Amino acid sequence: MKKIVTWTLRILAVVAVVALSIQLEPLDQRASETFDPTQDIEAFWNDELPELVQGYRVVDADLFRAELKNNRKLLVDRYGSTLGIGAPYSMLLGGEFEVVAVGEELTHIRTAQGAEFDLRTNYIFGNTVREATAAFSIDDYENTMDFNLVSSELNRRIIEQVIAPQRDQLAVGVRLQVVGAIDLPQEGLPKGRFELIPLTLNLR
Amino acid sequence: MLSKSIFRIDRSILRPLVALLVMALAMSFLSENFATSDNFFNVMRQVSVNLCISVGMTLVILTGGIDLSVGSILALSGAVAAGLIKTGISCEGVNLYVSFTFFGVVVVALLVGAFLGWFNGLMVTRFKVPPFIATLGMLTIARGMTMLYTNGHPITGLGAQFEYLGTGWFCGVPMPVLVAAVVVVVFALFMRKSPWGRYIYAIGGNERASRLSGISVNRIKLFVYTMAGLLSAVAALIVTARLDSAQPNAGSGYELDSIAAVVIGGTSLNGGKGSIWGTVIGALIIGVLNNGLVLLNVSPFWQQVIKGLVILLAVIMDRMSAKEQA
Numbered sequence: 001m002k003k004i005v006t007w008t009l010r011i012l013a014v015v016a017v018v019a020l021s022i023q024l025e026p027l028d029q030r031a032s033e034t035f036d037p038t039q040d041i042e043a044f045w046n047d048e049l050p051e052l053v054q055g056y057r058v059v060d061a062d063l064f065r066a067e068l069k070n071n072r073k074l075l076v077d078r079y080g081s082t083l084g085i086g087a088p089y090s091m092l093l094g095g096e097f098e099v100v101a102v103g104e105e106l107t108h109i110r111t112a113q114g115a116e117f118d119l120r121t122n123y124i125f126g127n128t129v130r131e132a133t134a135a136f137s138i139d140d141y142e143n144t145m146d147f148n149l150v151s152s153e154l155n156r157r158i159i160e161q162v163i164a165p166q167r168d169q170l171a172v173g174v175r176l177q178v179v180g181a182i183d184l185p186q187e188g189l190p191k192g193r194f195e196l197i198p199l200t201l202n203l204r
Numbered sequence: 205m206l207s208k209s210i211f212r213i214d215r216s217i218l219r220p221l222v223a224l225l226v227m228a229l230a231m232s233f234l235s236e237n238f239a240t241s242d243n244f245f246n247v248m249r250q251v252s253v254n255l256c257i258s259v260g261m262t263l264v265i266l267t268g269g270i271d272l273s274v275g276s277i278l279a280l281s282g283a284v285a286a287g288l289i290k291t292g293i294s295c296e297g298v299n300l301y302v303s304f305t306f307f308g309v310v311v312v313a314l315l316v317g318a319f320l321g322w323f324n325g326l327m328v329t330r331f332k333v334p335p336f337i338a339t340l341g342m343l344t345i346a347r348g349m350t351m352l353y354t355n356g357h358p359i360t361g362l363g364a365q366f367e368y369l370g371t372g373w374f375c376g377v378p379m380p381v382l383v384a385a386v387v388v389v390v391f392a393l394f395m396r397k398s399p400w401g402r403y404i405y406a407i408g409g410n411e412r413a414s415r416l417s418g419i420s421v422n423r424i425k426l427f428v429y430t431m432a433g434l435l436s437a438v439a440a441l442i443v444t445a446r447l448d449s450a451q452p453n454a455g456s457g458y459e460l461d462s463i464a465a466v467v468i469g470g471t472s473l474n475g476g477k478g479s480i481w482g483t484v485i486g487a488l489i490i491g492v493l494n495n496g497l498v499l500l501n502v503s504p505f506w507q508q509v510i511k512g513l514v515i516l517l518a519v520i521m522d523r524m525s526a527k528e529q530a
Binding site for chain 1: 290291292294295296299300301302303304305307308309311312355356357358359360361449
């Protein structure tokens with residue numbers, strides 16, 4: 001009898017904690033209220049991005065290398081976009097490259113004039129792509145989490161729709177045309193090569 | 205009678221207590237901004253996070269163990285709390301959306317912390333993995349899980365009710381300080397008054413003798429690591445609420461600050477000797493040192509050097525005192 005009472009009290013306590021902890025509502029009712037990054041970037045991905053990668057905001061890879069030494073400020077002012085103090089300048093960069101070496105996450109590529117980059121072909125994180133496009137503003141979002149979900153969705157689509165269909169064809173000597181996003185630190189240079197996250201990737 | 209016993213000052217903490225007073229006095233002369241009520245509450249708020257973690261760390265170190273995973277557990281518990289507030293749980297199969305109340309978020313965050321701590325304890329007791337390695341593994345696991353859960357992004361905008369926990373005041377005391385004070389008193393009472401508190405000292409003093417005298421060593425150790433995880437989750441709630449966001453890299457390096465607080469407070473790294481009140485003083489010393497050096501405009505690089513030297517000094521004094529007693 002004592003055991004039954006003890007267990008009843010324990011179960012009641014757990015039920016009370018659960019009842020005080022959660023609220024239930026139909027999912028479809030909730031879905032209309034929550035932010036959907038897939039829907040949010042649909043128009044950008046289908047309509048704006050194809051124009052953006054062919055537009056004046058894409059810096060040529062060789063020009064980038066030259067201006068980095070000669071006029072970094074021009075690069076930043078003309079092509080760069082940044083989240084704020086301390087954050088790198090993100091920009092769109094394009095050109096024709098040849099594959100020098102293929103790695104699991106990074107593929108070493110080089111232009112005819114010798115500008116070298118690491119093409120990211122897996123595990124894309126961060127806000128480089130979102131910032132480089134300069135198409136999204138924090139002011140348009142309710143909170144930074146929703147803003148960051150835009151980055152996650154862009155990164156996911158790049159992996160699945162841009163890289164995955166062509167990853168197996170990447171081999172040493174293959175020529176490719178890429179427009180992608182890079183981060184330029186506020187000061188100095190990255191330790192290795194600049195990483196280029198592809199937005200379009202055409203193998204020739 | 206009871207209160208006398210809880211707040212009784214152990215002789216071993218006299219040295220850190222004097223050091224704290226001297227340091228506070230020196231800082232008040234060196235910086236006019238140090239001895240102000242605003243700065244006092246500022247220091248207390250900063251110390252409260254380290255204090256919660258350090259109380260758990262004290263229990264672990266008293267058994268002769270160590271817990272390197274507290275910072276990562278903090279990050280994961282905070283991320284889970286923030287994630288539940290922001291997105292809840294969607295059950296598509298049954299067309300159900302589960303949202304969490306403030307109480308629910310606190311309960312789940314504490315359960316996450318306690319579970320990870322329990323897992324550490326399981327590794328140490330059941331699989332005999334040295335505490336250093338077991339908790340080093342958890343440090344990486346929990347950090348990785350935090351990155352996976354948050355996708356590497358902060359989770360922000362957690363609402364006024366949750367924010368109150370980190371920035372609110374209750375009866376003229378900042379909430380984080382109040383939470384830390386409750387933690388300290390509960391665990392000081394536990395260590396002094398409960399048999400399990402005495403067992404923790406006994407295990408650290410001589411594990412074999414404790415086992416032979418009938419103490420369930422594994423059970424106590426499991427409990428101790430679970431509490432360390434739970435208290436990391438308490439700290440996680442404070443940090444997340446204070447910042448109104450869960451950062452995926454939150455808590456990095458907190459394990460070192462908490463170990464420092466425990467050691468400076470006179471707890472022996474060999475276990476069996478120390479107290480919660482010593483840890484309180486140790487955490488205050490670290491807090492005053494951090495705050496004072498910032499007020500004095502000391503370079504952050506020098507701050508690290510000075511903090512390291514203080515820790516070394518504390519350990520050397522601990523060794524010398526042990527030698528004297530022997």
